[in-house]
Amino acid sequence: MRAFALARRRDVPGLLGYALFVALMTAGYYYNITFVQLGLIDLGTRVVGLPRTTVSLWMGVLALCTFVAAVAFGVAMDRRGWSTSLRTKLRILLGVVAVQFVLTVAAPFVETAPAFGAWIVAGSIALGVGFPTSFALAIDTIPVPDRGYVAALITAVTYGLANAIPLEWSIDVFATVMTVAMLPGILVLGAVASGRVSAIETVLDDLATNHHDYGRGRFNHPDPVSTRSLAFLAPLVLMFGVFFVDSLGFLRIIETPTLLLTSWQSPRLETRLAIAVAHVLGALAAGVLYTNFSKNGVFLWIFALFALSHVLYTTDLRIASVFPAAASDPALANPLLYAIAVSFYTTLNFALWPDLATTATIGTHSAIGIGMAGWLATFTSTAVALYLAHADVTLLTHLNLVNALALLLLFGLAVGLYAKRMHDIATRHDDPTDRDQQEYDDGAADPTADRATTEGDR
């Protein structure tokens, strides 16, 4: 890890860069998976009194607005050069966090449908501006070789905390906790972005030039990845599938009281700690795999883990339908496996988009990547999950559907990779003049032969 080298050199600005990025991403992600994903459903249904289908529609609006705002702002960041200006990004983030603070304080007081809609639109714009900006900090703070491990750390801390210290899933509790947590965060970020603290300015001066070295992500060699290339679109589709599969299953699982007993809302501390440990170990394993293997290998693991955990969930449900009394005490193995799968894809998500971008595309690629694969997929599946629940689709049928999707993506990816390999081989046979380039692409020129082949989805 480069961080160890920085520590040996006592490069304090470099290490503070890591800390800043991890802190911002962890706080942002925790806010999203708790306050936004769970709190807003409670706000809409319980406080405002809207039907679940209406709330699901508003969640779809939130996703769409966030996506549009993110893409618009991400493109603007790249075109105006904000992506490479560390201080500009920090000031933008300060503004975003300040707006989110006001929205968070105001959320429990939202009581009418129009106010709820207005909150959703304002919140989505803040989110849309915030996440491409925070992802773009990677090019100032995190060296390319360390992105997998840093992503693993962000995932491990976020899910470890969320599981070990669970909150009641109500907007009041989320709003109180977030308000208390955001206040010191705003003060620190204000000091960092103010430009008036000389010690901080020295650190920022040091970090501000890093994008020359860290700006070109892992998958941009030898040529940069363009937004319309298969190298960008293929992981985009796969990540969309991952987020969709996860949220579709998760939202139904947390609606089922017996399954909730073994989720992060379990009343038992040992259950929550076991899930927290599984999340942490899963994240660290994903970090190691991302750093040492091709991203396709990590994708295959994710889909395999999701498929396996849903096979176990559905097996449990089938047995419980035959022996109803057995359903009262579900096995812990399922949520543990599920937690590992979630940590895997979350880690990949944090590392992938900066690695698919350069300094010229970090804003756009992060916005499209997270906006489409993350937000749009999550809230589309939220809407579908709520609709299916409203349509009285049974839990077994619902999870069967999720399992089918996971299996389809797993086998689709495996077949796709195999077909691509076949195509590469066939192309090489057809065009002997291009043999040298093919050998280079396949890594025959260096000892990383096989790895370079799997890496070569450019």
Added chain:
Amino acid sequence: MSVLDTLPLLVVVLLLVAGSGADPDAVLVAFDGDQTPDELAGPDASGPLVVAGGQFTVPANASVDGALYVVGGTATVEGTVDGDVTVLAGNLTVADPGVVAGELQSIGGQTDVAAGATVARRTSVDVTPRERTLAERVGVLAMQALALAALAFLLARRYPTALATVGDAATDHALVSGVVGALAGTTLLVGLVAMAFTIVLIPVSVLGVFAEFLVVAYAIVAVGARLGRVFPIERNDVAAATGTAALVVALDLLDAVPVVGALVALAVVCVGLGAVLVTYFGLQRFEPVQLPG
């Protein structure tokens, strides 16, 4: 007891039922609550009954026509069981004046037969492992070490490069190998157990577990051969055999250290298993992706 905890024993019961010639579809299972044969099976049912949880009582004036299996919970026989009674786990009490007309077989769990109760035939299978003497332990360990050392000797003579490739991956890329080994080992095991639950795939599951066992043995041999390379022994095959024997003994000795010993042994096995997998059993050297920057 959860479904997944009970299921392996239920699978065993289904196999026993099928082996006895009875219809597995007719099996009825009591999972919880207080139940009697009439409540569980109805007055006309005659299929085998399985007690997996809760309290199951055959009252003094009642009888069970078929076999009774206990895999969890508590079963009390105050009346008559015409068939055999098998206890795999849980508790069984044959109270006075209870009658078991068939064979009462105790394999696991707790079985109590009151003095006034009638049991036609009683057998018990002691599955509790006997505490081995020191000589027996040393003998078994020596056998294991010799067997794996012989395997290492043969592999080092026939496939020295493959063995060396796996060993190098285990030492040069221990973290990656460990992660891959732990992940693959766990998911394979979970997948194989899930296969066993389908009953139809039990043979595949058994074969899979056997295959995983062979891969682990190969991993231990490869790591042992790597260890042998640090010994001052010139011949490769002898060094591999010596290293493997030393590793087997070391893994056994680690057992004596509580918790940490088991974790270290598990880590060594995971690293070895991962090294086997990332090198395709030693056919190809493992090199991590080259990251720019």
